[in-house]
Each structure stands twice: as C-alpha cells, then as structure tokens.
C-alpha cells in the first residue's frame with residue numbers, strides 16, 4: 001500500500017531524488033533561470049494566439065505543450081510504472097511542491113491572476129454594490145476557434161457516441177483527481193456523464209475537447225450546459241460550466257485559459273454572455289464561498305481508506321457508535337419518485353428555491369431529467385401526504401471513486417445532496433431518512449454543502465465540516481457576494 005511503502009526510508013530517499021530531478025526539469029521547461037515565466041508561458045496566458053502568430057515568440061508558444069527532447073519530465077514520468085508515478089505525485093504533495101492555486105482569500109491576495117485579470121469578472125477585493133453585466137455586449141465574436149499549439153486539435157465531443165464517452169471517462173477518471181495525493185480517484189460512469197452533460201437543450205458545440213494529433217488521445221476538456229437562473233431577482237439564461245480537466249502530464253502549461261476562451265466563444269455564438277461555475281480554488285472573485293460537509297455512513301471503510309478530510313482520531317468502536325443510523329425510515333408516505341410526481345416536485349422546488357437570491361429556474365423537462373431516479377446516478381424520494389399531494393422532496397446524486405493501492409477496498413460511493421424542499425416534514429427528519437436510504441443503497445459517505453437552509457439539519461445529523469470549499473462564480477455579471485445560506489443552486493460534477 002502506498003502509505004506503508006512511503007514510510008520506508010530507502011524508498012523515500014529514492015522518491016525525493018526523483019522528485020528533485022523532476023522539479024528541476026519541469027522548472028527548465030516552463031521558467032527562466034531567474035524564476036520568471038518564459039515567453040511561451042506568457043503567450044499561452046494571453047491566449048490570443050492569433051496576435052502571436054506573427055512573432056518569433058510564436059514558435060515558443062506553440063511548443064509550450066510539446067515535450068522537449070531529453071529534458072521533458074513527462075517522458076521521464078511515462079517511462080515509470082503507474083505505481084511509481086503515483087508515489088512521486090504523492091511525494092510532491094507531501095512536500096508541498098506541487099503547483100497550488102490559492103485555497104483561501106488570504107492566499108489569493110498574493111497571487112497574480114495573469115489570465116483571470118483579463119476576463120470580465122470582478123477583481124478580488126472590490127466592494128460590489130451594483131448589479132448587471134461587466135461587459136455590456138460582446139462586440140465581435142470570432143468565427144475561428146482559438147489556435148492551439150502545434151500537435152493539438154480541437155474536437156467537439158459527440159456525447160451520443162459510446163466511444164467518445166469512453167474516452168471522456170478515461171480522461172476524467174485518470175486526471176480529474178479528488179485529492180492531489182492520488183489515493184482516491186473519481187470513477188465517473190458513462191451514465192453519470194450523460195446525466196450531467198445532456199440535460200434538455202444541451203448544446204453539442206459546448207463539449208470542447210483537445211486531442212493530440214498523432215494518437216488522437218483526449219488530453220483536455222471543458223463543457224457547459226444551458227441553465228436558467230435567477231440572480232437577485234434577474235432571470236438569466238447562462239452557461240453552467242463543468243468538467244474542466246487537463247491531462248496531468250500537461251498541467252501548468254496554460255491550456256486552461258485556452259479552453260475557457262474557446263468555450264466562451266462558443267457560448268457567445270449562441271447569444272449567451274454569462275456563465276456560472278464552481279471551483280475548489282479561489283479565483284477572481286467568489287460570489288459565494290461554501291463549505292462541504294461529510295456524514296459517514298460506513299465509518300470503518302472510510303477509516304480504512306483514510307478518506308480525505310475525515311482523518312480524525314476516533315476509535316473504530318466510537319466511530320461506529322457515533323455514526324449509527326436508524327434501521328429504517330420514519331417519515332410516513334416517503335417513497336421513490338415516479339414520473340407522475342414531476343409537476344408536484346416542480347411546484348415544491350420552485351416555491352422553496354425562489355427564496356434564495358441565487359437559484360435555478362427549472363422547467364418540467366429539467367425536473368424530469370435531473371430528478372427521475374436512475375440507479376448509480378440520481379436518487380429522489382418524495383413524501384405523499386394523506387390527500388395524495390406531494391409535501392416534500394429530497395434527492396442525492398452518486399459519485400463513485402476508485403480506491404488506489406488498497407489491499408481490501410477498490411471502490412467508494414459518495415451520495416451528494418442535490419435538492420431538498422419541504423412543506424410539511426421537518427428538514428432534519430427528511431434528511432435523516434435520506435441518510436438511511438443512502439446507506440441502504442450502498443453509499444459509504446454523504447456529502448452536502450452548507451447552502452440554503454442546510455445548516456439547520458447538517459450538524460444535528462452529525463455531518464462534519466471538511467477543509468474543502470466550493471466557491472461559486474459568475475462570469476460577466478456583477479452583484480454583491482452571497483453568504484452560503486443565500487445560495488439555492490447546486491452544480492453537480
């Protein structure tokens with residue numbers, strides 16, 4: 001097991017040497033000896049590849065993602081077995097040498113956002129009291145996609161094709177890491193990605209992939225789906241951005257700004273000028289900074305896999321006792337959602353969610369898409385009152401993980417709270433039943449955000465706060481920040 005092998009002094013020494021070599025080579029690859037960024041880095045920051053085409057620096061820009069002969073750390077990494085690569089990554093993480101974006105507003109104050117400072121987003125530290133677009137309208141939308149470095153091409157992913165979906169699953173599962181210590185990885189299924197990326201009115205053009213020309217390998221991705229939201233009373237159709245991912249061997253090479261610019265261009269082409277997205281890191285400028293909370297359902301397994309964010313010194317016995325749940329559900333009339341419940345759920349959700357300054361405006365078709373139960377994807381339960389009308393709804397979506405290098409466990413399932421709304425049942429009772437149902441469905445952990453009125457029941461139900469934040473952002477829209485309890489929008493991914 002990785003943790004055990006890392007404690008061997010010999011191996012640790014070996015990893016340190018490799019890590020040092022790797023860092024020196026990576027530094028040569030993207031930085032000048034003085035520690036300032038090379039031209040190639042700056043070019044890709046600006047991303048205005050056309051402007052750069054003419055100049056000598058263009059060659060460097062195009063080469064930015066290309067391995068550079070014997071100095072290329074990625075060739076070196078490639079030649080190592082997968083397990084060794086994980087050990088190096090873990091070591092980089094442990095010694096704090098992996099490149100990190102600010103996780104807190106405090107850290108963000110000293111970070112220079114070369115790309116984000118060029119975008120229509122509020123600057124960090126600005127006091128915002130006005131409401132509306134930052135750029136009134138997009139004057140001219142370029143027809144051509146943004147240029148990519150030589151050797152890479154855009155590929156609009158056709159998510160109806162199982163082969164394409166498989167390639168996307170591989171990219172995300174191998175690179176969309178939950179933790180940078182690389183002991184647990186996402187294990188997105190094709191069904192999950194179809195659910196997340198193909199709601200009503202999804203746009204084919206908004207699934208932007210980057211492939212390597214020679215072998216067609218998918219190495220970058222960003223997607224958006226259309227969503228109607230209400231922001232401080234203004235109704236807007238926005239692009240909801242998701243699944244930004246760059247292959248781990250191409251990190252730190254400014255592919256992200258190019259992906260974001262290209263997606264923005266495609267979104268602008270459809271007449272939309274605003275976007276909503278979340279990130280675990282601080283970018284300019286969070287609309288709201290929310291916390292993730294976890295509730296153990298299978299405490300022993302979580303302890304055994306050392307689930308991130310739960311590393312507390314509880315004995316097995318105490319953990320079992322502390323996290324015990326009732327054998328069965330208690331709320332009368334609670335049952336899985338059926339198609340007939342769509343109008344009732346729509347009314348319940350719109351009534352409940354409209355109280356929050358940031359909320360979704362869901363159509364009946366969207367309620368059906370997002371909430372109709374699908375095994376291993378989305379679970380929704382309703383409470384039917386005595387008169388046959390629906391009084392409450394609770395839903396959670398499923399995120400699966402692969403556990404790496406563990407002698408016993410290979411998978412882990414997390415239920416993520418999606419939408420919950422109640423008009424008759426206490427939220428705490430409804431949520432307690434949701435925990436029981438998630439446990440019955442084989443989930444190991446339940447995760448929720450401190451958004452909406454969730455704090456009224458999360459602590460009572462023994463959810464514990466993790467170090468992970470989820471920052472909400474709006475692109476090209478100015479409005480005052482929101483505390484988490486004012487957020488009524490959930491973005492699964």
Ligand SMILES: CC(C)(COP(=O)(O)OP(=O)(O)OC[C@H]1O[C@@H](n2cnc3c(N)ncnc32)[C@H](O)[C@@H]1OP(=O)(O)O)[C@@H](O)C(=O)NCCC(=O)NCCS
Nearest residue numbers: 113114115116176177244245246251252253254255256279
């Ligand atoms: C997030 C990820 C794509 C960033 O790639 P990277 O190689 O580290 O970054 P790049 O060199 O390509 O680009 C750096 C720029 O992208 C920005 N950036 C990094 N992560 C970002 C994010 N999640 N959202 C928006 N911008 C982001 C950086 O702030 C930086 O811009 P700046 O100069 O203005 O600060 C990559 O780390 C990844 O795939 N991670 C795993 C999946 C993931 O966490 N996705 C994000 C989900 S929100």
